[in-house]
Amino acid sequence: MEADQLLDEIRDINLAYLLLAKQMLREDRVSAMYRLGINQDIAEILDKLTSAQLVKMAASNMLLCRFRFDDRLIAQMLSNDTREQSVTKSHAAILMAGKPAEAIV
Structure with a gap:
């Protein structure tokens, strides 16, 4: 490119x-x-x-x-195609919610 x-x-x-x-x-x-x-x-x-x-x-x-995730676990949870997708995505959202919002420095 x-x-x-x-x-x-x-x-x-x-x-x-x-x-x-x-x-x-x-x-x-x-x-x-x-x-x-x-x-x-x-x-x-x-x-x-x-x-x-x-x-x-x-x-x-x-x-x-x-990207709001910086670890392998969350990346895998979001990209994993399983039948329990709603539970997996909810779990990933909970993990990401625990990370602080960006602040102006």
Whole structure:
């Protein structure tokens, strides 16, 4: 993949992520914060972004979203295709809920 194409893909992902995050925050702030893994400060910043600020932020060459899991157990639980999928995904959600939301440093 060419470098310019990769940057375009990152920008597209960033824009989609930011638009989704804003929509989720408008619909159900508490649930959105939990699902996005963000704290109140980040939620307020995202919620207040104008369209121009959102597009400018999305144009970054850095991926703004990230995986919320950093261990093998959760990755396996989320990717495992079993008949007990609802229980497995619930267990993974409980484990991820125990991880603190990201803070602005």
